[in-house]
Amino acid sequence: GINAEYGVQKITMKVFILLCALFSLSLAQTKPVWPSAASASVFVEGWGERREDRHFFRWFYDETAGKERFEGPTEWNGEFFWTIVIIDTVAKKEWLVVHQQGLVECYTGSDNHSLPHPNFNRAHFVGKAEIDYTVVDHWVERDNEGRDLVQIFDRVDNGEIKRIDISTHVSRRPHAVTFHFHEFDAGTQDAALWTLPAEIQKICNNVQQVEML
Numbered sequence: 262g263i264n265a266e267y268g269v270q271k272i273t274m275k276v277f278i279l280l281c282a283l284f285s286l287s288l289a290q291t292k293p294v295w296p297s298a299a300s301a302s303v304f305v306e307g308w309g310e311r312r313e314d315r316h317f318f319r320w321f322y323d324e325t326a327g328k329e330r331f332e333g334p335t336e337w338n339g340e341f342f343w344t345i346v347i348i349d350t351v352a353k354k355e356w357l358v359v360h361q362q363g364l365v366e367c368y369t370g371s372d373n374h375s376l377p378h379p380n381f382n383r384a385h386f387v388g389k390a391e392i393d394y395t396v397v398d399h400w401v402e403r404d405n406e407g408r409d410l411v412q413i414f415d416r417v418d419n420g421e422i423k424r425i426d427i428s429t430h431v432s433r434r435p436h437a438v439t440f441h442f443h444e445f446d447a448g449t450q451d452a453a454l455w456t457l458p459a460e461i462q463k464i465c466n467n468v469q470q471v472e473m474l
Contacts (some may be wrong), residue, residue, distance in 0.1 A: 263293065266312055268458050273409040273414070274332065277437075285373060290385050290386040290387075290398060291412050291420065292381050292382065292400065293381045293384065293398075293400060293415040293420065293422060294381070294420060295378055295379045295380070295381070295422070296447035296448075296452055297323075297324040297325065297378075298320065298322065298323040298324060298325065298326075298447065298448060298449050298451060299300055299321075299357060299445060299446060299448065299450075299474055300319070300320065300321040300322075300444075300446050300461060301319075301320050301442045301443075301444060301445040301446070302317070302318075302319055302443040302444045303316075303317070303318055303319075303320050303393070303440060303441065303443075304316070304318075304440075304441040304443070305317070305438065305439065305440050306352050306437075306439040306441075307429075307436050307437055307438040308438050317333055317334065318331050318332060318333030319331070319332040319333060321450050321454050322376055322450070323449060323450040324376055324377065324378065325449070326351075326450070326452070326455065327349065327351040327376065328347065328348065328349050328350065328351075328454075328455045329347075329350075329352040329376060329409070330345070330346065330347045330348075330454050330455065331344075331345070331346040332344070332345050340360050341359070341361075342360060342361045343359075343360040344358065344359055345357070345358040345360075345456075345457075346358075346471075347455055347457070349372075349455065350372075350373055350374060350375055350376055352370055353371055354369060354370070354371060355369065355370060355371070355372035355374075355471045356368070356457060356465065357367045357471045357472070358457065358461060358473070362467070364438070365461060365464070366464075366466075367461050367462070367464050367465035367466065368403050368456070368465065368467075368468050368471050369453070369465050369467055369468070369471065370467065370468045370469055370470055370471040371469070371470075372471065379425075379431060380390070381400065381402070381413055381466050383402045384400035384401065384402050384411070384413055385400065385401055385402070385403070386398060386399070386400055387399050387400065387401050389417070392423045392424060393416055393423075395423065396416070396417045396418075397414040397415060397416055397417060397423050397424075398414070398415055398416075398417055398438075399412065399413075399414055400413040400414075400415070401413075408428070409428055410427070411425065411426065411427050411428070412424075412425070412426040413425055421442075421447070422442055422445065423440075423441075423442055423445075424439065424440065424441055424442065425439070425440045426438070426439050426440075427439075427440075431433075434467055
């Protein structure tokens with residue numbers, strides 16, 4: 262009767278209002294922006310052939326200077342070393358410094374890398390989440406088949422990137438590579454980060470390609 266029809270109209274109107282509110286919310290969200298310079302402590306899961314691979318390093322980069330630096334533990338032939346890598350994308354050079362107890366080695370050579378600058382223009386807002394008790398916006402980039410390629414999580418209060426998940430559908434063992442960002446500090450980096458101490462420069466060996474020997 263009339264009451265049943267009126268009830269259906271009320272439910273339909275509520276659903277419509279809810280959908281409009283969700284649509285307006287998605288339009289109001291500001292998409293993540295990758296800073297042109299920053300430093301962070303980065304924990305990576307799945308970087309390699311195996312999902313169980315783990316890596317941790319400090320990362321510094323500055324697009325204006327065209328340079329970046331990595332510091333962290335590296336395993337090679339069953340041994341652990343503390344390594345420092347400095348890349349100058351303008352001069353196309355790379356330096357690798359290896360520390361183990363009293364041992365110090367240094368190698369330098371050519372490098373053709375460019376600084377990464379993720380573009381999140383294709384990201385779609387899907388909702389909110391929480392990372393380390395901090396509320397974040399959750400964004401997803403999908404391919405033409407509707408598969409999730411990249412998930413981005415950035416802080417609601419200041420837009421700081423907290424986590425990025427990248428799906429590797431093309432590898433032999435498809436899995437996600439997850440980047441966790443801690444102590445993220447956006448801004449111009451100290452120029453001293455790009456220069457090795459004089460005593461290490463003296464022993465630096467020129468090689469064709471810089472790698473763990």
